[in-house]
Amino acid sequence: MKMRLYKLVKTAAALATVAVLGGAVQAEDSVNIGFVYVGPVGDGGWTFAHDNGRQEMIKNLKADGIEAKTTVIESVPEGPEAERVIRELSVKGNSIIFTTSFGYMDPTFKVARTQPKTTFFHATGFKNAPNMGTYEPRTYQGAYLAGVMAGHMSKSKKLGFVASIPIPEVIRNINAYTLGAQSVDPSITTQIVWIGDWFNPAKEKQAAEAMIAEGADVLLQNTDSPAVLKAAQDNGVMAFGWDSDMTAYGPKAHLASAVIQWGGFYTDAVKSVLDGKFDNANVWDGVKEGMIDIISYNKDLLSEEAIAAAEAAKAKMMAGERIVFVGPIQNKAGEEVVAAGVSLDDDALHGLSWLVKGIDGSLPE
């Protein structure tokens, strides 16, 4: 009852915003671009990072003499309401539309087929149309780099991971974090706790505290709030920022932040459309392309070796070397799932559904 009413009001508000802002007249050197966000810009994480990317894009395009007029619709529920918002953005003259959450896949696809003059970009999905491409960050690379540092910093040799929902993306990140740490010390283990939510600060905190009580001393999270970092600081252990730079939330516990930088992609995507070079490929960018980075090293806590090791791994990623899922890799049960010297390809990574050796905790099935 509450949710339905809530969604209704939000959608009404979203549609009203489109009606007011979307009708801008398009000049020759300007382009109207629509953004659909799943959360509020103030989430400090996922949507916050998208909005930083949008602002960077505007700046970059301006430097090239292109005026980008953006229309942002926040907190659009995933589902049929999204379709109306996306269609409205297109009808009101936005020639490029970015839809920034997995659940917008089908709505974007439906609108794309009936609005051939608009170009759509959908984040983290897998459906394409002639005028619809997809884009996704290799977040596991950031998790791996964090893991390398955690491997150097952990004294208890036990890491913690606050996990959200068991989809391949999250499983990749848990594995990558563990593999990164094991590249330093193969005896390191990672404890996982599932909270079943992307955003729930109270639960994120409880999950972190439960692992800290069991001896985990370097934490990472695949959830959206800074609660885990804050819990780490309160309990005198270490943690990382995720999606956005979270230094300010826990300066005494923060080792570094694995961030997503959408600005470069958004700039290139808009230019590709304006230059008539759009192709609807699946973009899966990482450190090499600048979409993933690890930033804000805490030099008070991190040893020089830890930073050097992370930088070395990052340099290999920059050079395009695949270093994260390279065999030999054993699964949780100790069976070899990737043979020595073999590197998992993108198809295998997209469907990843097993945990590597050294992870404590199970997958909810």
Added chain:
Amino acid sequence: MSTELILSLTSLLAIGLGYAIPLIFASMGELVVEKSGVLNLGVEGMMIVGAVTAFSVTVDTGSVWLGLLAGGIAGTLISVIFAVLAIHLLTRQVPTGLALTIFGLGLSGYLGKDLVGKTVPDSIVYPVPILKEIPILGDSLFTQTLPGYLAIIIGLVVVYVLAKTRIGLIVRAVGESPEVAHSIGFSVRKTRYAATLFGGLMAGLGGGYIALIQQKFWVENMTAGIGWIALILVVFSSWKPFRLILGAIFFGIISGLSFYMQAKNYPINPNLLNSMPFIASMVVLCITSANSKRSSANAPASLGQSYHS
């Protein structure tokens, strides 16, 4: 008991209690509101406005107490909207409360735009001498921040006031039978106003506690449903204030238990563990409502009904 088990229970209790304190604030307020016959479903909205106001004031002044006070005042002010609509203008209480929650979430998001990424000072933990030495309980119960103790003290005061004082009696009388209370000279409207504003104050304090002490940061929608759990707790405890305090701690422990058992690697499916708070609530509700006469007798008779004097 082995030392390890004692340590485990201590940390579990501590994790549960951290979760329970904002619940005690908010649900204790709502209990008083409902005792007067008013059903305010706007707890989540009042909490989040309390949270953003408290956080903002503490960021500006550096004082957690001033922030908490501001959070309480903000919660009270928001509840005035509900009181005017539902008590004065006799709008239906359920949709009015829902609207208040939606309003609060939107307003707090707007007010908090510049607060993302800011932090507030740590609150100092004050262990109570002697009591903190009690095994298992001592280290978790008696090692709180001052606002944490405040929640428990206010909770106990409400238990006393509702049961033993004239004010408590008036509130209960208005909730049970506004006609009778009115006929013997009590003002139903004034009593309900006071109760509703008290509910707003407590929800605001609960929200302030979340932003200033539990999390120490601000992100939009950060209460993430705590206000709704506070509402459930009131029913869960059959409108009995002392049971409410225990219920809040029970809820906190049950919620933490899932993560705690995962962290201990018990071979149980995490999905099942995460649904434990719901399973536990159902079980308790079944037990408490098994005797239908007793459980329904506890609900204030005029709950949710407008009264026109």
